[in-house]
Amino acid sequence: MNYIMQLKFKSPMYKVQPKDIREFSGTLHKQAEGVIGFFVTNVQYTKNAENEVTNLKKRKIILCNENNIIESIKLALKEHEKQSEETSVIEEIVFENIELNEYDKADIFGIKIEGKCKIGTLKVKRIANRFKPY
Numbered sequence: 001m002n003y004i005m006q007l008k009f010k011s012p013m014y015k016v017q018p019k020d021i022r023e024f025s026g027t028l029h030k031q032a033e034g035v036i037g038f039f040v041t042n043v044q045y046t047k048n049a050e051n052e053v054t055n056l057k058k059r060k061i062i063l064c065n066e067n068n069i070i071e072s073i074k075l076a077l078k079e080h081e082k083q084s085e086e087t088s089v090i091e092e093i094v095f096e097n098i099e100l101n102e103y104d105k106a107d108i109f110g111i112k113i114e115g116k117c118k119i120g121t122l123k124v125k126r127i128a129n130r131f132k133p134y
Contacts, residue, residue: 001080003036003073004028008043016045021052021061028059036076037061040069095122 006024008016021039028037037059045063053061064072098119100106106113108122 001036001077002032002034003038003076004031005038005040008039008041010041010043012043014043016041016043016049016063018046018048018052021049025052025056025059025061028061033058035059036080038064038069038072038076040064040066042066092123092125096120098122 004027006027008020010016016039024037024039028035039053039061042065050063053063062072062076095108098106098113098117100113100115100117102116104113104115111122113119
């Protein structure tokens, strides 16, 4: 599991606002796909800030405070491990009669092919769909 954290120590009267979440979300979007964001603070979150996190489509931010950060990381790790167990596995794929023209490019499971070529048969065995950005 890959993650980044943002820690905000504020005066007790402050509450985390949606703009704080949006700023962190912008930082998170610069990371590799699948990286989880932990936003940690010593104060409360406004309802709008919580909604900002709920409405995120492509990225996951977990809101934490100084009292639940360890438990939040453990829970995220547990979810990540569960998703890894549910990984789809393809036992074998066979590509036959691949033909590329002079200007064509192809990427078949990391095998990059460029330019004019003919391939009779290409066999790929045991493909696991797991996320590992680094």
